[in-house]
Amino acid sequence: MSSMTKLLYYPEALLSQRVHACLVEAGAEDTDAEATTRALLHASRIGVDSHGVRLVGHYVRLLRSGGVNSLPVPVFTRTGPATGQLNADGGLAHSAAYRAMDEAVSLARDAGIGAVGVHHSSHFGAAGAYVVEAARQGMIGLIMSNSDAAVSLFGGARPFHGTNPIAMAAPTSGSDPWLMDIATSSIPFNRVKLYRSLGLSLPSGVAASDDGRPTRDAQSAAFLQPLGGEEFGFKGAALAGLVTILAGVLTGAALDPVMVGTDEEQSDRKRQNVGHFAIAIDPARFIGQAAYDLAMGSYLDLLRNGPSVNSHNPVMAPGDREWQEARKRAETGIPVDPDTQRILGLI
């Protein structure tokens, strides 16, 4: 990829400061800008550049167009001993998602488990950013979000569900959390765009042309297919549905197939009403804290010490590769593309 050669590396602290300043300049309130910056840096730090600082331009445009509310008045309502609803008032989603996870943790501290639904939110970026916060507080965190239609149903001829990510983090004693963060499609649509620009064929079973027929041709790929591909895509579609029901139907958010798209949102100020669903679980209320730490340690030892098919690629737990990358980037800095360098005033 020729653009790779133009990447420059910057320390996290500098990027953090510049991203924050950009968002505030675009009209975001200080606390919202802080949350968005934190979420983007989480992704950049662990190597998920698609959801990292690269997105700052996108959020700046949304703030400027009104596609995202720059002065939201979010309202959290506790609806039960273990539940709550958060109306994000159309603001930046990162702030709402951190808040929902925090409230879920606080509910779980009292009740053993806590769940918070979020509605009238927007695209929350990397789901993993929020669950890591729960894990840092000793809780198992789960979060999911619906999104605008991009993925067909199993056998469906139109995009229906969003890419609907599910993330979970589980705390480990004295080490980085187990961290899963997956979309319920096999690939994101920007992977299709990347393959187009590289002139490569797509893997089979990941995308479909306009009429819904599977295609490996990146040029004619019009939308995505659910995880599991041509034979087992009913599983990915069911998982996407699980996310839509919990994050969308249950919270009062827009349903994926009729949700305003992100492009539309930018041109005429319509807001998306994205929904999220956050759960926190306190290990102390199940097996107990000490036994949980021990069992989690055993589980990860068994996993990491198992034999791999290719001895050069040891078996890893979800998150291992990402935390490894974070340690590397703490030394090298974080790579930033030229467009984003300009937006951040770095060149």
Next chain:
Amino acid sequence: MSSMTKLLYYPEALLSQRVHACLVEAGAEDTDAEATTRALLHASRIGVDSHGVRLVGHYVRLLRSGGVNSLPVPVFTRTGPATGQLNADGGLAHSAAYRAMDEAVSLARDAGIGAVGVHHSSHFGAAGAYVVEAARQGMIGLIMSNSDAAVSLFGGARPFHGTNPIAMAAPTSGSDPWLMDIATSSIPFNRVKLYRSLGLSLPSGVAASDDGRPTRDAQSAAFLQPLGGEEFGFKGAALAGLVTILAGVLTGAALDPVMVGTDEEQSDRKRQNVGHFAIAIDPARFIGQAAYDLAMGSYLDLLRNGPSVNSHNPVMAPGDREWQEARKRAETGIPVDPDTQRILGLI
């Protein structure tokens, strides 16, 4: 399949009575036999014959060998306003799983969400059986179970996780619930055995030979690969891990890679210590009951009325095919193979 020709059809009520009698004769207590019968008939009714009445012989052998405790003293401990732990004392899992789901529903009635961990349980069959009960009580139900090693990690050369199913049911107003019930492998191992007997090739990316290399040869397939196959199996492996962490690590159950296998269990009375994790969520505490019913109805209308690639196969919601089959079998009866006919004293 030649054995198909020997299937005979029996009414549900007759099978129910015979399965119950068989289990009681093998030493099960009345209430446990009832729960196991109910779970097996759920699977048989909706067409999931692999987890249906066919399993009665398996449970009879387990009860006779002591692999399952025929006189368990389960202990439920409420550990918080929204949480509890159930020690199933090595008994039949169906009874424990129904109990866990019921307790979760009752916790959710108070707290908005409820979660129950189960340990010292056994193989619980079709996960969908339990979540349907939550949906009948107006709750969204989720359940998952770990199990003994059968599925490799992504790039792993040995079976590590169990097939680790995840089921969710969401109530709908005046109609059957949305019902997802999926393993986190692409196929179950008995599909490999079926393909062996039929001399067919397996789909790609679903199974591996002894050394962990992917194979489509059913004869040499030694274990399963996670959902997502050779390129995206890291997602299926992460989902299997989510199940092991919640149903196994968190509850105090045995970890999949070191769990006693079901064969072993039958020969020398070792018990598995399988774990389950059940969650119930009350829609009334989120968007509210009336709005939930409306949104769920809209979601399913949008889903079912969307265009399909093949006009002979309309797009379906998870569970639609199964409820359709249940309506058919209410007329035709439930097919039973000759071995099971003998066990049930039907021939």
